[in-house]
Amino acid sequence: MTGRSVSPMLLRLAEERATGALLRDHGTLYLSEGRIVHAESPAAPGVDVLLTAGGRLPRTGWQEAVDKAGARGAVGRYLVDSGRVGGGELEICHLGAMFDAAFFALAPASGPTRFRYGVAHWFGTVRPVSAAAVERETLRRRELLDAVWPYEAVDSAPVVARPPAPGQTVTRRQRDLLAMADGTRSPAAIAWTLGRPAFHTLLDVRRLAAAGLVDTPQGPPQEPAGAVPPWVAAISDDPDIAQLRRLRDALEATL
Amino acid sequence: MPGIDACLDEAMALPGARGASVVDWTSGLSLGTAGESPGGDAEATAAETAELARAAAEYATFAPEAAVTEAATSEGAATEGAAYEGAASEADKGLPVEDVIVSTRTGYHVLCFVETTFDSSVFIHLWLDGATGNLALARIRMRQLAQRLVLG
Incomplete structure (x- = not known):
């Protein structure tokens, strides 16, 4: 990837x-x-x-x-x-x-x-x-x-609990998490409420979704707000200082 | 000051200790490590032992007291999560599982759960040599170490 x-x-x-x-x-x-x-x-x-x-x-x-x-x-x-x-x-x-x-x-x-x-x-x-x-x-x-569950959509969507199948067990930590799933809270909001790391909550939600205990929304995940286009990162992530110097020198020489 | 490193040092001082680490079982993150690890990769070992620890910590079979409280459903909350409202009850105080022991052909692995006062999922992993290690002693000392790690 x-x-x-x-x-x-x-x-x-x-x-x-x-x-x-x-x-x-x-x-x-x-x-x-x-x-x-x-x-x-x-x-x-x-x-x-x-x-x-x-x-x-x-x-x-x-x-x-x-x-x-x-x-x-x-x-x-x-x-x-x-x-x-x-x-x-x-x-x-x-x-x-x-x-x-x-x-x-x-x-x-x-x-x-x-x-x-x-x-x-x-x-x-x-x-x-x-x-x-x-x-x-x-x-x-x-x-x-x-x-665990290759559906990014569950990371940002409100967590919607589904009833366990007959005989399916829900564990202690899963119960704590599902008790917070009121259909409006996202995994991040649940992490804050329970005082658990956000990644742990994402992972638990994906595990729950894989087990069918949480809905998996259809369609692509929502784009996180405020993110700039990836090409900006691609450039500024690794600035080639030598190249920039050569560019500057070349520009100065032509002026 | 007791901390992860002091805890690992003490674990490594046990007779027959080959390797020790402090691991988070939800994510498989290694928080600290000392000595050797079975495959030579401490992070891979942490991820694998975390899977085992998680199964032991989470399955209802190993936490019979907690399962009883599942019947206690609160009336007031008419939300979708209502079926899970029994979550934080008396039976959940203290860890349901204290440790997991795996005996191999050449040694032992002791995974000892750490109870913190905030929400966490941490255990200490000790890899013990089968010939020179003392499993009974190690198990007792690991329990003490797990308590001391957080009381400090």
Whole structure:
């Protein structure tokens, strides 16, 4: 479907051990010395949602951590040091949120890519991961979705539950998800409500659709709003600096 | 500070330990890994063990208490999801399955589920050598490690 690499620019930045923020159409990846330390996407619930949705962390506790430690970029550290969240728990939660956001940020429909050197995220570093590992995981996830149920339409449509066939069992986590399927909520909305990563919800919905427990809408999936044409990404994803310099020089010479 | 790496180090200190990893069973994501992995590819191992863990964690057969509550359907909600309203009940507290053990010709695999206070699906995988490993000890220690990983 697509090439081996999700983002040549990301791999190049990793190679030069860059620090900063890689801004893409569907999300942002934060690098520290070439390793990915944080990711954000409007499509994926953040650590705050994952921790507060189930009542694990009161919203005020999260706000306090942001107020006290946000300015020095150590919110994660503060949550652990103040005893709000265990160290291992924070790692599990943060890694889950990071790979989730990265999956959407590195989506093929993404538009222009820019990198802002020196930018760090206020959450702070928890457990850095190599850019290559994030790329591999993102590709694996795309393939996994299609291997389970190759109908993209279920990813964005409102989830409509279907009654189980006689003798068909519905598992614990599936029940939680289906209880939220009121015919208007999309998989993303359900992810937010349950405090689960968005990819996990997409995957569960595809599994449910494959089992006939969720409707599969007919026709092609809706285009995500605000996406620029793919040729923009194709160019800006991998700017050929040498070529641009030659062009500039040639232009200057003719003037 | 206890975390994934400390947990993996302790798992690897068990007699006969060949490899250990922390894996998310919904997605098959490897959150951390130490030592060897059976096929030489830790990410592939994570994805495969996740499939097994998911089956064990999800099938009703292994969670008999949870199945009982399915009859409890709430009256008020006339939505399509009403049949599933029994979702978060008393019987769902605590994990239905604690661990999965696979015995192979040359060793053992212990998949020990981790219970977090937020919604997650994580387990620790320990690969143990059949000749030098102690399965009973490993199982007890893995349970402790799984608890310590989140309490920290």
